[in-house]
Amino acid sequence: MCPTEPGEWPRLNIELINTGSELMLGRVLNRHQQWLCRQLADHGYVVGRQTAVSDAAGDIRQVVGEALSRAQLVITTGGLGPTSDDLTREAVADLFGVPLVEDTYTVARLEAWFAARNRTMPERVRIQAMVPKGAEVWANEHGTAPGLAIPAPSAGVGPSTPPWLVMLPGPTRELHPMVREQLLPWLRHRFPSVAPYVSVTLRSIAVPESAMQERIEPALGPWIARGLEVGYCAHPGEVDVRLAARGHEARAIVRAGEDVVRERVGTHIYGTEDETLEQAVVGLLAHQGRTVAVAESCTGGRLASRITDVPGASAVFVGGVVSYSNALKEGLLGVSPVTLATHGAVSEAVAREMAAGARSRLDADFALAITGIAGPAGGTADKPVGTVFIALAEAGGVAVVRHLNRFEREVFKHMTSQQALEMLRQRLLPGSPTP
């Protein structure tokens, strides 16, 4: 049905439609889009187009109709609830030219749902049992609105299979289980001919996107010729490399591609899929049974907060000090007032004493210290805004690096904490030299 090149597996042409005026006004993030696309892609079903429109019946009817003219499967989220801005059922019945009929099984479920909670069922709730005639009804185990699957009316021009429309409820706690327990099994049953699909995302740090491409693409050429897809996604200081392939050889092709990238990029790769740099660092520390403390000035607690975002961080993180003032650098970390007066708070010497002080006073195997000038004010010719010193203390001594991070405050804090985490990660890798 969908266009395929000779020798290629057919791909299922899927479109996703998210409805909600709050999306169009930018009041909420479209988390459904990311989550649903991710679930589908991880099972080999890549969404080709996603559309969002407001909760207006005319808009919903138009985008659903257009999507069904292009795709084999159209999935909608939202608009199935009981309130006046839930219009998907009506819009679809109207588009398909079919009536809404009451589903007796859903009525019974709704009555049982309210009875189990000792609540009277509001009359308006009953509208959720009205379904376009001909729809499969998917029971909602976690809420009131059922999911619906319905083939589009046949255009009557030959033997081609009509596209399917699947309507899913909007609340997250109803949508997620319905996708896992109903949509994905239904897809495997309904579209079994889709090719095996394998993907891996390698997360790298400190290699710019264009340099990454120059480094890996020539060597990946033979695998790309055999069907390997390569994609890049840049974040501040990081690049994700995504490798994917379809068909019976998919696993071998992706594995070979991954070997090439790991060989060319080496220890700049810190993790796969959704792993964060702080997770990688906490994992290495936990594996080696070592602990870390932090002393932060210009990052203001961001480094500590990132480390403690990782479940299990308490096993490796003893604590930290945010020493915005010179008084605290002296009082809590034992930085010498002479060093502060001679070199200034933003200096290699102060970073060194902060790290050494944090390590001994907080009693950890490692200590990271950060001092710098976030700006916008405070720069000098010698130390312009963005100047940062990061120190890593351990039993054998203290190493210090200097960076120039010219970013706005939020990105500055992220990038600087990223560099500190990376400095520790490199130190924890097998074969790393001691200072």
Place this chain on the structure above:
Amino acid sequence: MCPTEPGEWPRLNIELINTGSELMLGRVLNRHQQWLCRQLADHGYVVGRQTAVSDAAGDIRQVVGEALSRAQLVITTGGLGPTSDDLTREAVADLFGVPLVEDTYTVARLEAWFAARNRTMPERVRIQAMVPKGAEVWANEHGTAPGLAIPAPSAGVGPSTPPWLVMLPGPTRELHPMVREQLLPWLRHRFPSVAPYVSVTLRSIAVPESAMQERIEPALGPWIARGLEVGYCAHPGEVDVRLAARGHEARAIVRAGEDVVRERVGTHIYGTEDETLEQAVVGLLAHQGRTVAVAESCTGGRLASRITDVPGASAVFVGGVVSYSNALKEGLLGVSPVTLATHGAVSEAVAREMAAGARSRLDADFALAITGIAGPAGGTADKPVGTVFIALAEAGGVAVVRHLNRFEREVFKHMTSQQALEMLRQRLLPGSPTP
């Protein structure tokens, strides 16, 4: 051009297109969609439809062409960088039937950009100076790819104005300033006939969404009848109330609506528009010339990091301690080992001593201390997972509150730091009683 009801001002019909295979694979959240729709809506330009497609030239050409057939303005994000999956320039030139030409000003900017960083310009970067013939070039102050604005080729069927296509770079730190400094002024200049539009967002804390609606909507009725639009957006622990109106009376109507909401909701409103709770707190401290220190356990530095996200925080924030271990609670904050042994680390008594210790040792007017059980493990019948004690110390004494925050780690840290900030904010309001 766009359909208008009698007596209504014309609205600009806008579509947004986000390109990126990582979006379709669900690897990243589409933050651009939310942010850009929000910026536009706050200035009276509501996006009617948003579409996302992968980085494939055919897909981009198709969705841009379709959008231009419906809308007066189409905005794209992404696909302007230097790598092989940056295809928007080429797709648009192809769609419009115009060549790509090198923009000499952009070439000069690119060369200067790399020279300023003492880096050799990779040859591939130069492609970012290639622009579809006829495009306005918007200089990128924070990166290499310029923004582009180009009218679609006229269909030659009468006097109607051709729709505009605006192409914006994908990296956040390039996109955001370009929208604020270039797109919004360009829109006001290019489409001046759009109705005067006024909106205000009031940010409130500790009032649930349904209670908020009950409290304000009856009193807003007369203004709603005169055209006031009221919207709500709930965040963890907070509700934004958005008031908007169009036309010559817009300012007076929104002002009247704001007066009603402020009168009914009072000090639960902490700010307007994008103001954060930490900005409100830092502002109050700065205005009163007072300082704060923090001592955190389960929030792991999040509170300090939020306070230091605010430009100018260094005038009011002296520093903080992240005391994950009991040893640090004793060593850095002076919590008594007897108190720890008698009451446990998560207790009112320990929170009190942490706050008092942070205030005296870090030498601030106020100190906030947080101790709690983030979970998933560590709960007891008496102190279940989610139990949190927050203490606020000042010269007159220490106040402690207890909360039960049963959320996953990320939301737990946010909500708990939110409650601490709100405790201090309420204390700083005029007329607040001293402990």
